[in-house]
Amino acid sequence: SQQGEEDPQALSIQEGENATMNCSYKTSINNLQWYRQNSGRGLVHLILIRSNEREKHSGRLRVTLDTSKKSSSLLITASRAADTASYFCATDAYQDGGNQFYFGTGTSLTVIP
Amino acid sequence: NAGVTQTPKFQVLKTGQSMTLQCAQDMNHNSMYWYRQDPGMGLRLIYYSASEGTTDKGEVPNGYNVSRLNKREFSLRLESAAPSQTSVYFCASTQSGLVNEQFFGPGTRLTVL
Numbered sequence: 325s326q327q328g329e330e331d332p333q334a335l336s337i338q339e340g341e342n343a344t345m346n347c348s349y350k351t352s353i354n355n356l357q358w359y360r361q362n363s364g365r366g367l368v369h370l371i372l373i374r375s376n377e378r379e380k381h382s383g384r385l386r387v388t389l390d391t392s393k394k395s396s397s398l399l400i401t402a403s404r405a406a407d408t409a410s411y412f413c414a415t416d417a418y419q420d421g422g423n424q425f426y427f428g429t430g431t432s433l434t435v436i437p
Numbered sequence: 438n439a440g441v442t443q444t445p446k447f448q449v450l451k452t453g454q455s456m457t458l459q460c461a462q463d464m465n466h467n468s469m470y471w472y473r474q475d476p477g478m479g480l481r482l483i484y485y486s487a488s489e490g491t492t493d494k495g496e497v498p499n500g501y502n503v504s505r506l507n508k509r510e511f512s513l514r515l516e517s518a519a520p521s522q523t524s525v526y527f528c529a530s531t532q533s534g535l536v537n538e539q540f541f542g543p544g545t546r547l548t549v550l
Contacts, residue, residue, distance in 0.1 A: 365544070
């Protein structure tokens with residue numbers, strides 16, 4: 325399987341704290357993306373980092389990518405109760421005219437008010 | 438724009454029954470995907486269609502067939518449902534290219550008894 329893995333599987337923090345989750349993957353990539361999934365809903369795209377980038381910011385989100393270690397991290401600063409969700413990383417390989425995506429197993433984040 | 442729509446939202450089948458899950462997108466995307474999500478497993482790719490007229494197997498294609506009916510629609514068929522196919526099924530689409538995010542439908546929750 326080319327599926328990645330997130331670490332930790334579950335994370336519980338107090339509102340206002342920072343949340344860090346990590347993703348490891350197995351193959352070479354074009355880019356890596358992070359998605360969020362609220363309970364019972366589809367996934368929503370958060371941020372994309374290209375394979376030649378090392379760090380990217382979007383609002384309270386900070387993503388890093390280390391292609392030598394095949395790993396990425398997602399930092400959510402000043403967390404809010406509304407950030408409670410599952411977070412998935414996805415690697416993207418463009419081949420044969422299409423993109424094929426491989427998702428990690430997810431980190432379940434609970435932010436306690 | 439509705440984005441990605443899926444029908445039905447819920448379905449209960451008996452072992453051996455067949456059904457087709459429907460997916461449509463109105464974003465003029467070239468590529469479409471079917472995933473299944475099981476607890477603790479993240480998303481696993483069943484089939485994808487890089488462009489109209491093409492389909493390819495993903496990680497877990499056994500027991501499924503797909504049809505890319507036109508650019509908008511991509512259906513997933515279970516010919517003889519098995520309890521192991523109890524899962525939540527997500528359809529997604531993306532514009533092909535090197536850097537693109539996926540847009541997800543709301544999911545179909547399928548139970549096979």
